[in-house]
Amino acid sequence: MSRLTREQQESYKSEGYLIGMPAIFNEKEVEQLRAGYKRTLDMLNEDETPSDIIGWHQTSRWQYxxxxxxxxxxxVEDLLGPDFYLWGSEFITKSPRSGKVVPWHQDSYYWPLSPxxxxxxxxxxxxxxEGNGAMKVIPGSHKGGLVQHKIADEASILSFQLEDGTFREDSAVTLSIPAGGISLHDDAIIHGSPANPSDRWRIGYVIRYSSTDVKxxxxxxxxxxxxxxxxxxxxxxxxxxxxxxDDFARPEFSKRIRKRS
Incomplete structure (x- = not known):
C-alpha cells in the first residue's frame, strides 16, 4: 500500500487537488469494473441515465x-485524518460527442454539510x-471560501454555476487520469469540465468522504x-x-437528491 508523501499532502493543502498517484486498479481489474458498471446500467429504468446512479453504495455491495x-x-486518511466516513457516490459519464458540460462550480456550494x-x-x-472532456480545476481556489453562483446555462448538467469574473479560467489545470487511477480534490475547489467531442466514452465514479466532525x-x-x-x-x-x-441492488430513494458534478 502507498501513502501520500509529505510533499503530496502539502501540495493538496496548497492547490486543493492531487493527481499522479499509482493506479488503484490494474488492467484486468478495470475490465471487472466495467463489467460491474454494465450490470449496474441494466438496473436503470427506461427514463433514467447513468447520471442517475447516485448513492447506490448504500444498497450495492459491489459499489460499497x-x-x-x-x-x-x-x-483519504492522509488528507482528512484518522476519523472519516463515506457518504456519497455517483457515476459521471459523457458519451462520445456529447455536448453536455459541467460548468465551473464548487461542490460545497451544493452540499448541506458543516464544517x-x-x-x-x-x-x-x-x-x-483533455480530448474526452476531463475535469479541470483552478489551483488554490479552495482557499477563497464560497463564491456566488448563478442559474446554470441550458447546456449544463448542473443547476448553478459560478458568476463570470469570479476566478481566472486561464489558470485551469486538466486532470488527466488513466483507467483505474484516481484524482483527489477539496470540496471548495473551483472545477468543471467541457463537452466530449471525441469518439470515446468518459466514465468516472465519484466518491465523497468527510471527517467525522462534519454534520x-x-x-x-x-x-x-x-x-x-x-x-x-x-x-x-x-x-x-x-x-x-446484495452485490447489485438499487436504492428505493429518489434519484434526484443530489447535484451532478
Missing amino acids: DICSHPQILDY HHSVTVWLAFTDVD CDLEKNPKFKAYLMRGEDRYRHNPQGDIPT
Missing part, C-alpha cells in the same frame, strides 16, 4: 467495496484526458447516511448506514 478499497482509504472538510475521489473507469443538515437531505470508514465517530452527528449485502 470500491468505496472502501484500502488504498483509496489510505489516501467544510470533505474529499472527493474521482475514479476513472476509462482513460480521461449534514437532515432537513435538506433526509436520506443522508454516514458509513464510518476509518477510526472512531466521537461526534455521532449523522445517521449511520448499514453495509449492503
